[in-house]
Amino acid sequence: MPLTKTLIEQFEAQLGKGAVLWRPEDLTLYEYDGGVDKARPAAVVFPRTTEDVVFIVLKAREARVPIVGRGAGTGLSGGSIPRDNGVVISFSRMNRILEIDIENERAIVQPGVVNLDVTQAVKSYGYFYAPDPSSARACTIGGNVAENAGGPHTLAYGVTTNHVVSLEAVLPDGSVMRLGRKELDLPGYDLTGLLTGSEGTMALVTEIGLRLMRQPEAVKTMLAVYGAAECAGDTVGELTARSLLPVAVEMLDGPMLRMVEEATHAGYPMDAAAVLLIEVEGLKEEVEEQTAQIDKVCLHCGATEFRIAKTEEERALLWKGRKNAFGAIGRITPTYYVQDGVVPRTQIAPTLKAIAAIGERRGIAISNIFHAGDGNMHPIIPFDPRKEGDLRNAQLAGEEILDFCISVGGSITGEHGVGMEKMELMAHQFDDDSLDMIRRIKMAFDPHCSLNPGKVLPTGKGCLEIRQPAKMEL
């Protein structure tokens, strides 16, 4: 449904003709993200400055049109899907690194800056930006803040929220807030921490202050090969129990590593039941010692082989397999559903069993690739969209897996967010009072529920306004 002509014209007058999309053929690119849900926006606008964002917000507010922020559209939970139509604000042109301040270990960036570009920009100074989602080459810092994104190395370094020190954000009433500074320990409520992970439902972030970290002196990457997936799961618990602190512990099960190997030739064994990709960083001495100890633990837990990458090329190859896994899956099944549940680290082996049983019961070949070190499972559930009921079957399998995660003390999402995918499941994890508190805090920021409506909270427990259709006319 197109927006009023006047609104489009006002956007074009402020932003330029090339910064507003409204023809149906131009909008199709913006109706999906990396997940399975779809909805077409009424328009997509491309601001370049905070003032542009304020203008868009005020005009949309006058027209009572909802707004959804979008980074690179790599999200996996439908966070940037405009489910009530409305205006999508694409931050792809707000992509400048505003300041690199090595002396103070900070970078100030616009939300459309690509994650990996931050590290690339500070690498030569010996620094890096720690959160590294698999989509780091494409996803944006703004999207990372919205979802509180993680990645393999968050095991040691923490997720996005641990690396964001300040934000500039536009509220739905058009006012601009500045939260936090380069300096630490400001008095007052930690609104930066509250907004990080709020999935674009409370404010639109227009500038982000990031903490930079010094590169470690040494890094070693190793691969442990297993004949049984449970043994790999046990290894994770044992590493934790023995105070060994890899910076990443990634697991690929048999079906997954075969898909990955065929696509990337990373050197993974084709006949194994699981592999662990483990990385340690730090001082040379530390890395040597930890590698030797990890070798022992892996073999003790039943690893049949333990390899250490000898060169930077070997190391890169091992990671290439992990980082390009989703592309590899695409060769086998063009459509699949990536789940994102978390369990306590001691529950990995039972969870893998439960996932296998659910897959068997539903007739789906589920494979697994995940951040084992922090118990963040990513079962990959293939489906055929042409087959009636196949997607629904995959989604139900996903729900059963997440219910298992909750039953062992875990969570329905570790890094992908609730979005529209897991709204209803929120009620499985939280009671009504807790959900209501989320709603009330959201409404303090967004009283008219105009920002990213229909996300995070279960139907009937979100904003009242969400249930009313947004007013849009020709």
Added chain:
Amino acid sequence: MTQPLAPATPEDLATILAEAAFRNKSISLLGFDSKLAMAGPAVQTDVVVSTRCLGRVLRYEPKDLTLSVESGMPFASVQALLAQHGQMIALDPPHADCASVGGIIASNSSGPLRLGYGTARDQVIGMTFATLEGKLVRTGGMVVKNVAGLDIAKLMIGSFGTLAAIASVNFRVHSKPAHTATFVFEMPTLEAALRLRREILGGPLHPIAADLLSPSAVAGLGFRGFAIALRSAGSEAVLSRYRSAWHQAEIIEDAAEEEFWRSVREFSPDHMRRFPEGCVIRVSSSLEAMAEVLRDLQEAYVSRLLNGVTFIAVSNWAQAAPLLTRFAQHSWPAVVEYAPHEIRSEQTLWFVPETEAEQNAFRMMKKLKAVFDPQHLLNRNRLYGRI
């Protein structure tokens, strides 16, 4: 003072709050009273609620490195329990020996170890709190990675009990390092000390604590001039690397090391014990601005050298006021963290020079306060006199 009510369960805590709020009674929340001289003045209220009977360990899974405890549990007891398994909550705040878990989290207290492990916001993975409506709200969980719903625990950390009462806190815990050693460099001048900091930042070594102590702060500890104290952690091999890199420093280990860091950690409370009329100012700056912040400062101070946070101890308000004015002129955020009750009742404690966008942020804080406590009953003005 009003006799405190001490509920024994989170449900009772919620009920007491709801009843008081229903009758429009002002409420103060207390743990073990360790921080009564800190932040906004605690005033006489109609109802006093203490968490001291909420002292249970709800869950401890050493192999998962997670822990859930009620807010009234003594922090020292929690650390003692974890130590039996070679683990710790990686926080070393002031009052660590006498504070409750809830008090430390509500005041966002931290110590020298924050360099290596971060602050409360990096350790807390979940929380249950009681609201004035008598509800128990859960946020986060018992896993180290979790983005289901808003991270409301972040709001509670550092809120000084002005929003709700923390009933229990879930932590990620850390293994205690195998060995630690502390290296103290005596530096003749501030400039020399800051040059050393630059060297550390440029090198591969990552101490878990790096504090700068002013001459008057370090004199009692047996050092002269400015002292930079660096704590390293790891295996023997790692420590020997530090020893050879920092061979010019004096090394302290074992009990002496623990005692040294205890003194540093307790810098502010110790000062207030010795000088009841004294004040402690906390000023934040970028690392670059620290030279300017600390220039010509004669007072005793401790700086978290790689975090840019400095605690300055003065013997009375007359000495504090000009410092606060100077910090405000430079736009360095500062608070009066400790001062006598009367001072904290009369003076501005929160010096954050604000732009319009920062004022908008403060308005949002007030809005959130109104969501939780529309009648303004709970721990009135405890958030540095402003909320």
